[in-house]
Structures are given as C-alpha cells and as structure tokens.
Amino acid sequence: MYKYDTYDQQLVDTRVEEFRDQVRRRLEGHITEDQFKPLRLMNGLYLQLHAYMLRVAVPYGTLNSAQMRMLGHIADKYDRGYGHFTTRQNIQYNWIKLEQAPDILADLASVEMHAIQTSGNCIRNTTSDQYAGAAADEVVDPRPYAELIRQWSTFHPEFSFLPRKFKMAVIASDTDRAAMRLHDIGIKIVRNDASDLGAAFYVGGGMGRTPMIAPCINPFVPLDRFITYAEACLRVYNRHGRRDNKYKARIKILVHELGKEEYTRQVEAEFAHLLTQGVEPPLAELERIKAQFTEPPFEVGISDEVDRSDPDFALWLETNCLAHRQPGYVAVTISLKPVGGIPGDASADQMRLMADLARDYSFDELRVTHAQNVVLPHVKKADLYALWQALDAAGLGTANLDRIGDIIACPGLDYCSLANARSIPVAQKISERLSPRSDEIGELKLKISGCINACGHHHAGHIGILGVDRKGVENYQLLLGGNEGADTSLGTITGPGFDEDGIVDAVDRATGVYLANKQGAERFLDTYRRIGMAPFKEAIYG
Numbered sequence: 001m002y003k004y005d006t007y008d009q010q011l012v013d014t015r016v017e018e019f020r021d022q023v024r025r026r027l028e029g030h031i032t033e034d035q036f037k038p039l040r041l042m043n044g045l046y047l048q049l050h051a052y053m054l055r056v057a058v059p060y061g062t063l064n065s066a067q068m069r070m071l072g073h074i075a076d077k078y079d080r081g082y083g084h085f086t087t088r089q090n091i092q093y094n095w096i097k098l099e100q101a102p103d104i105l106a107d108l109a110s111v112e113m114h115a116i117q118t119s120g121n122c123i124r125n126t127t128s129d130q131y132a133g134a135a136a137d138e139v140v141d142p143r144p145y146a147e148l149i150r151q152w153s154t155f156h157p158e159f160s161f162l163p164r165k166f167k168m169a170v171i172a173s174d175t176d177r178a179a180m181r182l183h184d185i186g187i188k189i190v191r192n193d194a195s196d197l198g199a200a201f202y203v204g205g206g207m208g209r210t211p212m213i214a215p216c217i218n219p220f221v222p223l224d225r226f227i228t229y230a231e232a233c234l235r236v237y238n239r240h241g242r243r244d245n246k247y248k249a250r251i252k253i254l255v256h257e258l259g260k261e262e263y264t265r266q267v268e269a270e271f272a273h274l275l276t277q278g279v280e281p282p283l284a285e286l287e288r289i290k291a292q293f294t295e296p297p298f299e300v301g302i303s304d305e306v307d308r309s310d311p312d313f314a315l316w317l318e319t320n321c322l323a324h325r326q327p328g329y330v331a332v333t334i335s336l337k338p339v340g341g342i343p344g345d346a347s348a349d350q351m352r353l354m355a356d357l358a359r360d361y362s363f364d365e366l367r368v369t370h371a372q373n374v375v376l377p378h379v380k381k382a383d384l385y386a387l388w389q390a391l392d393a394a395g396l397g398t399a400n401l402d403r404i405g406d407i408i409a410c411p412g413l414d415y416c417s418l419a420n421a422r423s424i425p426v427a428q429k430i431s432e433r434l435s436p437r438s439d440e441i442g443e444l445k446l447k448i449s450g451c452i453n454a455c456g457h458h459h460a461g462h463i464g465i466l467g468v469d470r471k472g473v474e475n476y477q478l479l480l481g482g483n484e485g486a487d488t489s490l491g492t493i494t495g496p497g498f499d500e501d502g503i504v505d506a507v508d509r510a511t512g513v514y515l516a517n518k519q520g521a522e523r524f525l526d527t528y529r530r531i532g533m534a535p536f537k538e539a540i541y542g
Contacts, residue, residue, distance in 0.1 A: 001062050001365060002147050002292050004112045011154070012109045015116060019043050020102035027099060042122070042160075044115030045101055049417050052096040054104060055118040060128035060146040060170070061089035061368040063113075065355040068366055070111045072351030078104050083351065085336060085344045087408060087457055088167070089127050089368040090118060094415050116154060121162045123153035123234075127169045129177045130333075130369040133293065134377040136325040139191050142172040144290040145199075145226070151289075152227050152281060159234055163241030164249035166234070167206075178370060179460060179484035181205045181214045184251045185233055192220055199226040203233055203263070204255030207454035211490050212252040217264040228280045232271035236263065295326075296363035296378050302328035306381050313388050315439075316399040321384070328381055332362075334374040334391060335398040335406065339435045340428050343409040344372030353394050361387050371408055373401070404444045404511070405435040408457055412450030412467065413474070419450035421467025421474035422500075429504045434511060441511055444524040447482075460484040462525045463507060464491040476503035480510065480536055481528050494537055509539045 004012075019039070026036040040046075044055040056071070063071075071091055075083045078100050079093040086092055096104070108114055118125060126146045133141040149168060153159065159166070169178045172189040180186035186202035198220040205214030221229045233251075240258070242248045255263045274280075304327055308314040322331040334354060337343050346354070354374055358366045361383045362376035369375055379387060391397040400406045407430065410416065412423030427448055434441065447461030451468075458464035464479035476498050479491030498506055511524070513536050518527045528536070 001064060001143075002059075002289065009109070009112070012112075012114045012116070015043070015114065016102060016105045016109050019105060023098060023102050038120065040101075041119040042117065043101075043105065044118035045096070045098075046119060047417070048094065048415050049413075050415065051094065052098055052101065053415065054093045054096045054101060054115060055086070056091050056093070056108060056113060056115050057118050057125045058090050058113075058368050059150050060126055060132070060143050061130055061370075062132075062143060063366055063368070064364050065359040065366070067111045067113055068351055068355035068358065070107060070113065072348040072355070074104055074107060075348040075351065082345050082347045084342075084411060085346065085368050085372050085374065087370045087372060087410075087455060088125050089130075089370055090125055091368070092411075094411065119165075120160075121164055121166075122160050123149075123156070123162075123166045123168065126150055126153075127167075127178050127183075127370055129171050129173065130367040130375045131177065131322055131331050131377060132172070132367075133295065134322070134324050134326075134329075134331040135173055135175075136323055137175055138173040140172050140189055140197060141293055142170045142189055144286065144293050145187070145189060145223070146170045147289050148227060148281065148286055149230070152230075159238065162234070162238055163243045164246065164251075166237075166251070168230075174486055176484065176486045176488070179457065179488075181488045182207055182211075182457075182460060182484060183214065185230060186214050187226065187230075189223070190220065197223045199223060199229070201229060201233065203267075204252045204260075206250055206252040207457060207459045208250070209247055209452045210250075210253065211454070211459040212256060213488050213490065214252070215255070215260045217260060217267065224283050224286070225275070225280055228274050229267070229271050231279065232267045232274055235270050235274075236266045296365075298326045298329065298378070299380065302380065302382065304328055304381060306384055310385070312392075312399075313385055316388055316392075316397060317384060319399040319403070320401045324378070326378070329378055330381060330384065332376045332379045332384070332387065333369070333401045334376065334396050335400055336373050336396070337400055337406050337431070338395050338398050339405055340432045341395075342424050343407050343427050346374075350394055350396060353390065353396070357387060357390060371406065373406070400435065400438055402443045402445060403435075403438045404441050404446060405431045405438055406445070407431060408445075408447040408461070410448070410450050410455035412448075416450060418453060419467070420452075420469040421450050421476065423448045423450040423456060423467060426465060426467070426476065426500060426503060429500070430507055433504055433508060437511070440515065442523060444511070445483075446507070457484065458482075459490050460488070461491060462523070462528070463510060465503060465507075468497065470497065474500065476500065478503060478506050478510070478540065480533065481525065483525055492533060494533065495541055506540045510536050513539045
C-alpha cells in the first residue's frame with residue numbers, strides 16, 4: 001500500500017496546525033460559526049444533532065494494522081468507544097468535542113491518515129473495489145490510479161470550491177463492486193484489442209434527490225492521459241454547474257441538461273486544450289506510486305484444501321470468502337452486521353482485533369467496503385479456521401455477506417441533522433425478523449436511507465427503503481429492483497409509505513413473493529425483473 005513521502009507528511013502536519021489555530025480562534029470568539037463552518041468542513045468536521053462528527057478519510061478503503069489500531073484508539077479516547085464505517089469507505093465518529101478535534105487530526109497524521117476533503121464542495125475520498133489486488137477478474141490493481149487521483153485532487157486550487165460535492169470511483173473488472181456508475185465520475189480500467197490499458201469514463205451518475213446512472217462518455221482514454229481527461233470533465237462542470245440552486249448543482253444535472261453528446265463535445269475540446277498545456281502528471285509519478293502496490297510475498301504451492309467439518313465455519317466460508325487470484329488464499333469479508341446490530345459500527349476493541357488479525361493473517365492489510373464491512377484481502381486458506389474462531393468470539397463472524405442481514409444504513413435521525421427518519425431501528429428490526437431465513441432467501445441487498453440525500457444508497461438496493469417526513473411523522477417508502485453492479489438499475493417506489501413496523505412487514509411480504517415465484521437459482525433481483533412489480537404490490541398492499 002502507499003506510504004507517505006516527506007511531502008505527504010508535511011502536507012498533513014501543516015494542515016493539523018492550521019486547523020488547530022482555526023479552532024482556537026473559534027473557541028475564543030474571534031471568528032463566528034458562519035466563518036468557521038467552511039474551514040471545519042474542509043477538515044471533515046460536521047455539526048450534527050448532538051455533537052460534532054468527524055469523518056476520517058480511508059483512501060480507496062485501504063489501511064494497515066497501525067492505522068486500524070489508531071482508529072480504535074480515537075474511538076476510546078475521543079468518542080464513546082466505537083466508530084461508524086461509511087459507504088465511502090471512510091469512518092465517522094459521532095461524539096467529538098471541538099476542542100479535541102485538532103488532537104485527533106494530529107494522532108491521525110502520526111499514522112499517515114487525515115480528514116482532508118471528506119466534506120465540502122470538493123473532490124471527496126475516491127473509492128475503489130475492496131478486493132483490488134486480490135480479485136481474479138481484475139485487469140490490473142486499480143488502487144495506484146485511485147492514489148494518483150488522490151494526490152492530484154488534494155488541495156487542487158481549481159476544484160476546491162466546486163458547485164457541489166464531487167465523488168469518484170475507480171474499478172478494474174467487469175464485476176462492479178464499487179457502484180461505479182452511480183458516481184459523479186466512474187472510471188473503469190480496461191484493455192483494448194491491442195491489450196493496451198485505458199480508462200473508460202462514466203460521468204453524471206449519482207443518487208440523492210434525482211438519481212441517475214452515469215453514461216459512458218469515452219470508452220478508452222490512454223492511462224497516461226486519464227488525469228487530464230478527468231480534469232477536462234471537472235473544468236466543464238466547474239464552468240457550467242449550477243451555483244444558484246444546490247438541488248441542481250451536481251454534475252448529473254449538467255450532463256442531463258446539456259445532453260451526453262454536448263457535454264462530451266465540450267470535454268473533448270477542453271481535453272485537447274489541456275494536452276497542449278502539458279498538465280498531465282509525469283508518467284514517472286504513476287510508476288513511483290505503482291511500485292508501492294507490489295503484491296505480498298505469497299507462499300507458492302500451498303494446499304488449496306479447507307476442512308469444512310464445522311458446519312458454522314463451512315457456512316461462513318461459503319458466504320464471506322471470495323476466491324483469490326493466488327492459489328491457496330482467499331479474501332475474507334468481516335461482517336459489521338451482527339443480527340440486530342447497527343450496520344457499519346465497530347467497537348474500539350473490535351478495531352484492535354481486526355488490526356491484530358490483519359497483521360497475523362493478511363500481510364498487515366485491511367480494506368473498508370462501501371457496504372460498511374471490512375475485508376482482509378489476502379488470507380491463507382490454512383489460517384481460515386483460526387481466523388473465523390477469533391472473529392466469531394468477537395461478534396464479527398456473521399455469515400451474511402450480500403444476504404438480507406447485510407444491510408447498508410446511514411446513521412439517520414439518531415445522529416444526522418439532515419435526516420427525516422431513523423434508519424438504525426428499521427435495519428435492526430429487519431435483521432432480527434428475516435436473518436433466520438437468510439439461507440432460504442439467498443442474495444438480497446437491502447439499503448436504507450434516512451433522507452433524500454441517499455447516504456444509505458437506497459436507490460441501488462434490490463430492496464431500498466427511504467425515510468421521509470410526513471407532517472411530522474416518520475414514513476418509509478419501499479423501493480424494489482435497484483442494483484449497483486455492471487447492470488446498474490434504480491429502484492422503483494412500490495406505492496404509499498409505511499410506519500416503522502409496517503415497513504418491516506412490507507419487506508417480509510416482498511421476500512415471500514420472491515420465494516413463491518423464484519425459478520431455480522434466481523436471486524431476488526432476477527425474480528423481480530422477470531415477474532415485475534405487480535405481484536409484489538398486490539402482496540404488500542393487499
């Protein structure tokens with residue numbers, strides 16, 4: 001994984017001291033909250049319902065054991081003993097005291113971490129495939145390209161005050177595990193017929209109030225020019241994006257209103273202009289970064305066999321482990337979704353345990369997933385049973401990856417000042433009700449948002465739930481048919497909303513329709529697409 005050089009470390013250290021002075025001036029009353037707000041947001045500090053919330057960047061989801069251990073330390077020392085892993089592969093702390101925020105940033109800087117650009121109208125944390133470097137189906141490890149984007153976009157003077165927040169994702173396989181087409185810019189690294197590597201650009205995706213799937217505007221940009229192409233995309237957006245209406249300020253609205261063809265024409269013209277200016281980072285810089293993503297020292301010729309005699313272990317092995325490109329190894333997903341638990345939450349002790357397990361079993365590397373779990377990407381099959389026993393004893397061994405209990409949920413009205421409804425209790429009730437039928441139901445991705453901003457990605461759930469305010473009462477809309485993979489689709493609202501208990505009943509009925517109608521090995525999504533909405537509506541609304 002990437003290691004800071006002197007420049008990187010100086011950059012984050014300088015930002016810590018700068019923010020320390022800003023906090024001091026705010027506490028002493030020398031600047032107002034309105035003056036302080038843009039300063040704290042650029043350092044990932046939000047003012048939520050009950051306290052400040054700090055969002056820490058985990059670039060493309062990759063961190064080492066020392067960094068995970070530091071996250072546990074911060075949870076204990078500055079929060080209430082836990083943290084919340086998010087759908088942008090970051091972590092949030094919900095009970096932060098303003099006067100301690102600079103000390104947290106200093107602790108993060110000591111292990112090459114920060115909270116820079118985790119908020120504000122700038123390029124946010126670039127996400128990627130949580131199995132990057134391990135998946136057998138990738139054409140190349142996408143993380144060096146995500147790292148180059150991080151370095152290019154950090155403190156970029158032209159893109160620090162965009163019309164609205166900006167999110168990018170980079171993948172390198174046909175299996176989209178990062179919801180790439182639901183980003184402002186999604187980049188898929190591909191090979192052309194000549195086996196040259198390039199970047200396919202998808203621009204104008206997003207969820208929120210107006211969900212849209214990004215169209216492909218260029219199927220192949222040479223990789224030595226992909227940063228320049230990204231800059232062209234952003235320049236056109238920065239030039240024309242709406243600043244008079246925050247609900248129409250995202251790039252998806254611009255691409256929609258200009259049309260894909262006109263937006264692409266302007267990007268190509270800007271791209272041609274930028275090439276004459278020589279703005280692309282030197283190829284040597286990309287090679288420097290790539291050299292830090294060398295593969296671990298895998299053992300060769302080791303056994304591929306695993307003893308499956310323990311049925312609970314065998315179920316976890318089948319559900320939470322992904323085939324690795326290296327024989328004798330797998331990528332392990334640690335579920336942060338115990339039955340009835342809060343999706344994405346991990347205690348300080350659990351973080352320290354995950355750090356120890358990464359050190360002992362996964363070449364000192366972990367990944368945060370956009371589905372709010374954690375991955376150990378390189379685990380020897382011979383170590384799997386010991387690893388599972390340690391996870392299971394700590395409440396981290398639930399076998400539910402991509403099942404009904406593996407729910408994505410935002411913090412909702414329990415924490416967030418933007419939310420209209422609570423997400424956490426709904427997730428807990430659904431998990432408790434339906435997890436016992438998880439094996440019968442099979443793959444089913446359920447996602448819950450507490451407001452229209454869609455931090456829980458409800459539009460992309462096979463079953464999605466959106467919490468809204470109906471005359472002061474929490475009301476939950478049910479959506480069916482969304483998907484975030486290569487065949488990305490947006491969910492459709494079934495009809496009138498429900499109260500908290502009613503939405504749990506509605507999800508139960510929807511799964512019943514699936515089980516009654518599925519054919520063969522069909523997933524919930526497959527059955528829904530085949531039979532349509534009508535049978536589900538009839539069962540849900542009677």
